[in-house]
Structures are given as C-alpha cells and as structure tokens.
Amino acid sequence: MKGKSRINGEIECLRFLFAVAVLMFHAVKYFRGEPDRLGGMDPYFFIHGAVGVEFFFICSGFFMAASIARKAEAGPSEDTGKETISFMxxxxxxxxxVHILFFVTAFISLVIVRSMGIGDVIKNMIDSVPAFFLIQMAGFKGFSPNHVSWYLSVMLISMMIIYPVARRFYSTFVRVIAPTAALLILGFLFFRYGSLTGVMVRCGIFYKSMLRGFAEILAGMTCYEIAVWFKAKKLSKTGRLLVTLTGIILLAASGVYIMHTLPARYEFFFVPVSALFMIIAYSEQGLLYRLFDNRISVFLGKMTLPMYLAQVTFINLISFYGKDLSFCVRTLILAAGVSVSSVVYVLISDALGKARSNPNVILDK
Structure with a gap:
C-alpha cells in the first residue's frame, strides 16, 4: 500500500505555518496597505504571504492523488462517476x-460595519448564494462575504474535473498529463501576467486564480508519486543530512521572499518549492521529522482551515472599530482573535466528533 493513515506532523506544521503567512499578508493589506511597487530587497512585513495558498493547492493535489492511488491498487473503478461524487x-x-460558520460570521460583520438596511441584507443574501455553495470561481460573480473562500471554490471545481480522469488513467495522468498540463498553464500565466496572485483577475472565460489552482493541484498529484518513490529510497546519514539542510534552506529562502519586496514573478518559484516541502515531509527522509510526530502538530494542522476562514470576520470588525489603533496593535488583535476562535472551533469539533461515535463521551467528562 502506498498510503497510510498516520497523520504526518511535519506536513501539518507546514500547513499551519503558511496559514499564518496568509493571515499576516491580509493584516498588511487591510491594516497597513501594500507598497506602491514591488522590486528590490526592501523589508516589508509578509508582503508575499499570499503564496502560502500555493502550498495549500499542492497539498490538495497531493492528498487527492494518495486517495486515488489507494483505490487504484484495489483495481479499476466499477463506476467512476459514482466514485467521483462519493469523493466530492x-x-x-x-x-x-467551518465554511458555513465563518460565512455567516463574515456576513454579520459586514452588516454591522456597513450599517446595512433590511433591503441591503436581503439583496446581499441573494447575491451571496454562489459564494455560499462555493461555485463563485466558476464565474458567478456576486457578493462574497468571506472572500477568502475562493480557495475552496477553486479546489472543489478543479477536483470535480480532475478526479474522474485521474481515476480512470491514474499512471498516465500523474506521470504525463498532470505535470505537462501544469507546466503549460503556469507558463501561460507567467507569460501573460508575470505573477500568480490576483484572485479576481479575468483570464478569458476563467478567473486567473482558477487556472492557478487547477495547475497547482495537478502539480501536487505528480508530487505525490515522486514522494512515494523518494520515500522508498534508503539514504545514508549524509544523504539524510542533505535532505534536512535542503528543507531548512528552502524554508529560509521562502521567508526572505515573503518578507521582502522582491518582484511578483518570483511567486512561480514557490510552486516547486512547495512540492519539495511535501516530498521531504512525506518521505520522512530528513533527520528532524520525528520532532513533529506529536499531538501538537496534529492540532495545529486542524487549526489551519478555521484560521484561514475566520480572518475576514475579524479584519472587518477591527478595520471598523480599531481605526485609531496602530498597525501592530490591530495585527495582534487579529492574531489573537483568529487563534482563539480556531482553537475553540477545533475543540468543539473534536468533542462533537467523539460524541457521535460515543454518545456518552461528553457526559463522561
């Protein structure tokens, strides 16, 4: 079997780390403002933190490939359509x-800060239907109260297209079609725009971010096969040391880019860098992977999606009520609010999950 059920703590910590990067990017964007131009090596707090989403898309493709690979080992699908729907x-x-919870809180926060009347509330509720069902990135532009959910929309639409083809032709797809298509799409985005970021930029019949996410999910699927191959290798201590140093250097280089006003075209490097993070973490060939094999890493991983989705609610409220506060104070309040709400969500979610499997678990405590 290629896959295994144990949660990889190193991957969970990376997910958390890049969720923090995205959070801090939005703090800069809404509380401080982006620089007039990019270029050079001027320090600027998390100005490129948005590239954390690249890691999320690579993860999505990686784990979808792992799921398909396990099924492929059992034989061909009897009904690819039904299996795709079941997966989705x-x-x-x-x-x-978590999507519904923070969609509602984001909507309420906008009602408050924009002093919406009944008519505006009803209109925006109707206009937000595509975003509620996460189909807004198919082109249904409307009112999106929790606008960061674009990532989930792109992920689900992409998976709906990719899964049945990959399930039917797994080996050819992940080894040939996926990497080639990812290369062509990313190459087009580089040629046409010179950057990956820009969520609502139109690109023909698609949003730019739709192509971005689709390509990176494809890359993540190929990344899984490389990781499986690399995991099977028997490395010497020197080899494992080199793997560890490579991971540390890549993380440091990512930090330098995220924290400086380097050109946006270098965002493209973060796709292979994210893939290498996943390969190193999944393969467990580094010397430090056991440090992450603990409950704290798993808990941080669980916090990632709530953190990502909770931020808009707090940004709206802090921007409105904390106009006179400094950037640092507003950022600290944002970090505290998002962290506390995410921890509470995970704890309640875990408790309810246990309660469903054991009705007496809450009473026992």
Whole structure:
C-alpha cells in the first residue's frame, strides 16, 4: 500500500505555518496597505504571504492523488462517476461546517460595519448564494462575504474535473498529463501576467486564480508519486543530512521572499518549492521529522482551515472599530482573535466528533 493513515506532523506544521503567512499578508493589506511597487530587497512585513495558498493547492493535489492511488491498487473503478461524487461529498462534508460558520460570521460583520438596511441584507443574501455553495470561481460573480473562500471554490471545481480522469488513467495522468498540463498553464500565466496572485483577475472565460489552482493541484498529484518513490529510497546519514539542510534552506529562502519586496514573478518559484516541502515531509527522509510526530502538530494542522476562514470576520470588525489603533496593535488583535476562535472551533469539533461515535463521551467528562 502506498498510503497510510498516520497523520504526518511535519506536513501539518507546514500547513499551519503558511496559514499564518496568509493571515499576516491580509493584516498588511487591510491594516497597513501594500507598497506602491514591488522590486528590490526592501523589508516589508509578509508582503508575499499570499503564496502560502500555493502550498495549500499542492497539498490538495497531493492528498487527492494518495486517495486515488489507494483505490487504484484495489483495481479499476466499477463506476467512476459514482466514485467521483462519493469523493466530492466526503470533501464537502469535511469543509461545510467551518465554511458555513465563518460565512455567516463574515456576513454579520459586514452588516454591522456597513450599517446595512433590511433591503441591503436581503439583496446581499441573494447575491451571496454562489459564494455560499462555493461555485463563485466558476464565474458567478456576486457578493462574497468571506472572500477568502475562493480557495475552496477553486479546489472543489478543479477536483470535480480532475478526479474522474485521474481515476480512470491514474499512471498516465500523474506521470504525463498532470505535470505537462501544469507546466503549460503556469507558463501561460507567467507569460501573460508575470505573477500568480490576483484572485479576481479575468483570464478569458476563467478567473486567473482558477487556472492557478487547477495547475497547482495537478502539480501536487505528480508530487505525490515522486514522494512515494523518494520515500522508498534508503539514504545514508549524509544523504539524510542533505535532505534536512535542503528543507531548512528552502524554508529560509521562502521567508526572505515573503518578507521582502522582491518582484511578483518570483511567486512561480514557490510552486516547486512547495512540492519539495511535501516530498521531504512525506518521505520522512530528513533527520528532524520525528520532532513533529506529536499531538501538537496534529492540532495545529486542524487549526489551519478555521484560521484561514475566520480572518475576514475579524479584519472587518477591527478595520471598523480599531481605526485609531496602530498597525501592530490591530495585527495582534487579529492574531489573537483568529487563534482563539480556531482553537475553540477545533475543540468543539473534536468533542462533537467523539460524541457521535460515543454518545456518552461528553457526559463522561
């Protein structure tokens, strides 16, 4: 079997780390403002933190490939369509509670800060239907109260297209079609725009971010096969040391880019860098992977999606009520609010999950 059920703590910590990067990027964007131009090596707090989403898309493709690979070992699908729908339903069930919760809180926060009347509330509720069902990135532009959910929309739409083809032709898809298509799409985005970021930029019949996420999910699928191959290798202590140093250097280089006003075209480097992070973490060939094999890493991983989705609510409220506060104070309040709400969500979610499997678990405590 290629896959295994144990949660990889190193991957969970990386997910958390890049969720923090995205959070801090939005703090800069809404509380301080972006620089007039990019270029050079001027320090600027998390100005490129948005590239954390690249890691999320690589993760999405990676774990989808792992799921398909396990099924492929059992034989061809009897009904690819039904299997695809089953996979998507599981995905949607996993994200629906946290998506709905913070969609509602973001909507309420906008009602407050914009002093919406009944008419505006009703209109915006109707206009937000595509965003509620996470189909807004198909082109249904409307009112998106929790606008960061674009990532989930792109992920689900991409998976719906990719899964049945990959399930039917797994080996050819992940080894040939996926990397080639990812290369062509990313090359087009580089040629046409010179950057990856820009969520609502139109690109023909697509949003730019739709192509961005689609390509990176494809890259993540190929990344999984490389990681499986690399995991099977027997490395010497020197080899494992080199793997460890490579991971540290890549993390440091990512930090330098994220914290400086380097050109946006270098965002493209973060796609292979994210892939290498996943390969190193999944393969467990580094010397430090056991440090992450603990409950704290797992808990941080669980916090990632709530953190990502909770931020808009707090940004709206802090921007409105904390106009006179300094950037540092507002950022600290944002970090504290998002952290506390995410921890509470995870604790309640875990408790309810245990309660469903054991009705007496809450009473026992």
């Amino acid at each position: 339903i599981r995905k949607i069930k996993g994200i629906a509670p």
